[in-house]
Amino acid sequence: MEGVDYLADERKKAEFDVNEMKIVWAGSRHNFELSDRISKLVANDPGFSKEGRTMLPRKELFKNTLRKATYAWKRIIELRLSEEEAAKLRHFVDEPAFTDLHWGMFIPAIKGQGTDEQQKKWLPLAYKMQIIGCYAQTELGHGSNVQGLETTATFDPQTDEFVIHSPTLTSSKWWPGGLGKVSTHAVVYARLITNGKDYGINGFIVQLRSLEDHKPLPGVTVGDIGLKFGNGAYNTMDNGVLRFDHVRIPRDQMLMRVSQVTREGKYVQSDVPRQLLYGTMVYVRQTIVSDASNALSRAVCIATRYSAVRRQFGSQNGGQEIQVIDYKTQQNRLFPLLASAYAFRFVGEWLKWLYTDVTQRLQANDFSTLPEAHACTAGLKSLTTTATADGIEECRKLCGGHGYLCSSGLPELFAVYVPACTYEGDNTVLLLQVARFLMKTVSQLGSGKKPVGTIAYMGRIEHLMQCRSDVKQAKDWLKPSAVVEAFEARAARMSVACAQNLSKFDNPEEGFAELAADLAEAAVAHCQLIVVSKFIEKLQQDIPGEGVKQQLEVLCGIYYLFLLHKHQGDFLGTGYITSKQASLANDQLRALYSQLRPNAISLVDAFNYTDHFLDSILGRYDGNVYPKLYEAAWKDPLNQSDIADGFHEYIRPLLKQQLRTARL
Numbered sequence: 001m002e003g004v005d006y007l008a009d010e011r012k013k014a015e016f017d018v019n020e021m022k023i024v025w026a027g028s029r030h031n032f033e034l035s036d037r038i039s040k041l042v043a044n045d046p047g048f049s050k051e052g053r054t055m056l057p058r059k060e061l062f063k064n065t066l067r068k069a070t071y072a073w074k075r076i077i078e079l080r081l082s083e084e085e086a087a088k089l090r091h092f093v094d095e096p097a098f099t100d101l102h103w104g105m106f107i108p109a110i111k112g113q114g115t116d117e118q119q120k121k122w123l124p125l126a127y128k129m130q131i132i133g134c135y136a137q138t139e140l141g142h143g144s145n146v147q148g149l150e151t152t153a154t155f156d157p158q159t160d161e162f163v164i165h166s167p168t169l170t171s172s173k174w175w176p177g178g179l180g181k182v183s184t185h186a187v188v189y190a191r192l193i194t195n196g197k198d199y200g201i202n203g204f205i206v207q208l209r210s211l212e213d214h215k216p217l218p219g220v221t222v223g224d225i226g227l228k229f230g231n232g233a234y235n236t237m238d239n240g241v242l243r244f245d246h247v248r249i250p251r252d253q254m255l256m257r258v259s260q261v262t263r264e265g266k267y268v269q270s271d272v273p274r275q276l277l278y279g280t281m282v283y284v285r286q287t288i289v290s291d292a293s294n295a296l297s298r299a300v301c302i303a304t305r306y307s308a309v310r311r312q313f314g315s316q317n318g319g320q321e322i323q324v325i326d327y328k329t330q331q332n333r334l335f336p337l338l339a340s341a342y343a344f345r346f347v348g349e350w351l352k353w354l355y356t357d358v359t360q361r362l363q364a365n366d367f368s369t370l371p372e373a374h375a376c377t378a379g380l381k382s383l384t385t386t387a388t389a390d391g392i393e394e395c396r397k398l399c400g401g402h403g404y405l406c407s408s409g410l411p412e413l414f415a416v417y418v419p420a421c422t423y424e425g426d427n428t429v430l431l432l433q434v435a436r437f438l439m440k441t442v443s444q445l446g447s448g449k450k451p452v453g454t455i456a457y458m459g460r461i462e463h464l465m466q467c468r469s470d471v472k473q474a475k476d477w478l479k480p481s482a483v484v485e486a487f488e489a490r491a492a493r494m495s496v497a498c499a500q501n502l503s504k505f506d507n508p509e510e511g512f513a514e515l516a517a518d519l520a521e522a523a524v525a526h527c528q529l530i531v532v533s534k535f536i537e538k539l540q541q542d543i544p545g546e547g548v549k550q551q552l553e554v555l556c557g558i559y560y561l562f563l564l565h566k567h568q569g570d571f572l573g574t575g576y577i578t579s580k581q582a583s584l585a586n587d588q589l590r591a592l593y594s595q596l597r598p599n600a601i602s603l604v605d606a607f608n609y610t611d612h613f614l615d616s617i618l619g620r621y622d623g624n625v626y627p628k629l630y631e632a633a634w635k636d637p638l639n640q641s642d643i644a645d646g647f648h649e650y651i652r653p654l655l656k657q658q659l660r661t662a663r664l
C-alpha cells in the first residue's frame, strides 16, 4: 500500500524533538536549511536519477557520470549557486567524478603552493572550468613514500623551461582521479633538479591534453588504469596512468610558494616550511573526516530502519515475531555505530575549526600549530575512515541476506567508501605519523616546552601515570571527568611505554620500525581520546530542543563505553581500571542501549536523508520494504525474458543429454 508509514509507531516513541536534532546534526540552522533545500532539489531532478546505475557497463557508466557532472555544473551556473551550495549539490548528487579532484585537489594545490601571480593566472581558468585539473602525485612504484617519487623536473637554463620526464616504468603516475580521460592539466609532483642537484619533490602545473581536440600533447602518454572494486561504485572515476617523455613546460609553471628556481637556475628556499608542499593533503584529510559521518550515518540509517521492519522468531500465541532491533546482540552491533556517526560529526566540525585556524596562522607566517594540525588530520582521517568502512560492512551484515542485494544500497556504499582507508594516506602509515608526533612530545616532556592543544594532557603526565579510576558503581561511568581521565591515562601510558621501549634501541629508526605495531596502537588511543573529548565538549554547549541533549548524552556514553569495552585490554593492561570497573562499564553500556532503543528511528531520521540520497529499499523512510524489494527484482535485466540468453546454447543441450541418459 502506497502512502502508509510502516515506521510510524517507531516514530511516535521518540522522547526528543527530532527537528531540533536535525539542526544539531547539520551544525546550524543555516546548514540544515541549505542541506534540506539542495537535497530536495537534487532528488526532484530526473537529471540526477540513480536508476540502474549499478547495472551499467563501465563505458556507459562513465559517460553517464560525465553527463551528470556537467549537468550539475550547468545547474550551478543557472541557479547561481554559491560555493557552499555547489559543494552540497555535489554531495547529494552522490557520484564520484573528475570534478571532485578538480575542485578538491587541483585548485587547492594551486591556492596553497602557488605564488600570488600564479594564482592570478591559473585560478580564473580553473574556476570557470576552462581548464580541468587533477592531482598527480602517486606513481606505480610509490604512493605512501612521497620522497621516493621518481618523476623528474630538470631545469634547462638554455630555454628557461623544466623538462618533465618519467625515467622508469615505476615512475608512471598511477591512480590520480580525473586523469585517465578528462583532465587537461595536472599538478604533477616531481623531483626538482637544477644545476645537476636533486632538491626533492615539488609541484608543477603541466598541460596534458590539447584544449582543441583533447588529444594527449606530444610526449604525454595517458589513459585509465582499469576497472576497480564493486559494481558502479568508484568506477565512475577515471583514475589514470601518465607518462612523460621529456615534456617541456615554462619555468613559471613550477609552483613557487615554498621554493623557487631563478632564471639562472638557482634554487631558493623561502622561509615557509617545506611541509607546506603536503598542505593539499592536510586539507583533503580534514574534508575526509567531515565526510566519514556522512557515509556512516547513511549506512546506519539503512540498518536501523530495516532492523525495525525486520522480524524473526519469538511469536507468542500467533502474534507478531520480534523486531530484530530488539535483540541485544543487534543493538550491541548497531547502536555503537549510530553513536560513532554522531561522534564523527562533532569531531569533524572541530577539525574544520582547527584547519581554518591553522590556515589563518600560516597566512600570517605562524607555523607553530602545523605539526599538531598534521597529526590531528592524519590520525582522525585514519581512525574515522577505518571505523566507517568497517561500520558500513557491519551494517550490511546487520541487514542479513537482503543487505547483500545492490538494492539495499550497502554494497555500493561500501565499495565507494572503502578506498578512503587508502587514498590520501594509507591508514597505518598515517597512524605512524601520529606516533612520531607523540614520541616527540614525550621526549620533550621536562624540557620546559608545555604541550598544548590535543596533547595538553601530556603536561599532566606524572598524575596520569599513577592515577586510578574511582568508579564504584555503573552510573559513575556517566561522569565526564571519570571518562576523560580514563582515556587520557590509557593514551599517556601507552605512549610512555612505547617511548621507554624505544629508548632501549641504539638506533631510534630501527626501534621505531620494530615497535611499529605498538606505536600504531598508541596513536589509536590518542585519536580516540580526541573524539571522546570533543563529544563531551559538545555536550557542555547550550543545546536547545526538548530531550535533545539527553539523547546526545546517551549516544556519547555509548560511544566511549563501547570503546572502553572493545579496548578493555588497554585499560586493564595499563592498570587504570580493575576488571570489576570494566564490568561496571559494560553494565552501564547495556542500560544505555535500552534508553536509546525507543529513539533509534528518530535519531536516524534526524540525518534528514531523502530516499533519493539513501538509494536503498531497506532504508526507505516509510519502511515499505518487502513490496519494493519484490518489485525491484523484476527490473533486473535477467528478468526481461523468461528464457535467459545462453539457455539454448548451453543449458538446453545439457538437459537433452540428461534426458537421453535417463532413457538409457
Ligand SMILES: CCCCCCCCCCCCCCCCCCCC(=O)SCCNC(=O)CCNC(=O)[C@H](O)C(C)(C)COP(=O)(O)OP(=O)(O)OC[C@H]1O[C@@H](n2cnc3c(N)ncnc32)[C@H](O)[C@@H]1OP(=O)(O)O
Binding pocket: 069, 072, 073, 076, 086, 087, 090, 099, 100, 101, 103, 104, 105, 135, 137, 138, 143, 144, 145, 146, 147, 177, 275, 276, 278, 279, 281, 282, 284, 287, 370, 371, 374, 422, 423, 424, 425, 426, 429, 433, 436, 440
Ligand atoms: C560541480 C562542482 C561542484 C563542487 C564540487 C566540490 C567537491 C569537493 C570534493 C572534495 C573532496 C576531495 C575528494 C578527494 C577524493 C580522494 C582523492 C585521493 C587523492 C590522493 O590520494 S592524493 C595522494 C595522497 N598521498 C598521500 O597521502 C601520501 C602519504 N604520504 C605522506 O603524506 C608522506 O610521505 C609521509 C607519510 C607523511 C612521510 O613523509 P616524509 O616527507 O617522508 O616525512 P617524514 O615522516 O620524514 O616527516 C618529515 C616531517 O614532516 C612532517 N609532515 C609530514 N607530513 C606532513 C604534512 N602533511 N603536514 C605537515 N607536516 C608534515 C612530519 O611530521 C615530520 O615532522 P618532524 O617535525 O618530525 O620533522
Ligand SMILES: Cc1cc2nc3c(=O)[nH]c(=O)nc-3n(C[C@H](O)[C@H](O)[C@H](O)COP(=O)(O)OP(=O)(O)OC[C@H]3O[C@@H](n4cnc5c(N)ncnc54)[C@H](O)[C@@H]3O)c2cc1C
Binding pocket: 101, 135, 136, 137, 138, 141, 142, 143, 144, 145, 174, 175, 176, 177, 234, 239, 419, 422, 423, 424, 425, 426, 427, 428, 429, 432, 516
Ligand atoms: C580510489 C583511489 C583514488 C586515488 N586518487 C589519487 C589521486 O587523485 N592522486 C594521487 O596522487 N593518488 C591517488 N591515489 C593513490 C593513493 O594516495 C595511494 O594509493 C595511497 O597514498 C597509498 O599508497 P600506496 O598505494 O603506495 O600504498 P603502499 O604504501 O604501497 O601500501 C601497501 C601496504 O604497505 C603498508 N606500508 C607502507 N609503508 C609503510 C610503512 N612505512 N610502515 C608500515 N607499513 C607500511 C601499508 O600500510 C599497506 O598495508 C588514489 C588511490 C585510490 C585507491
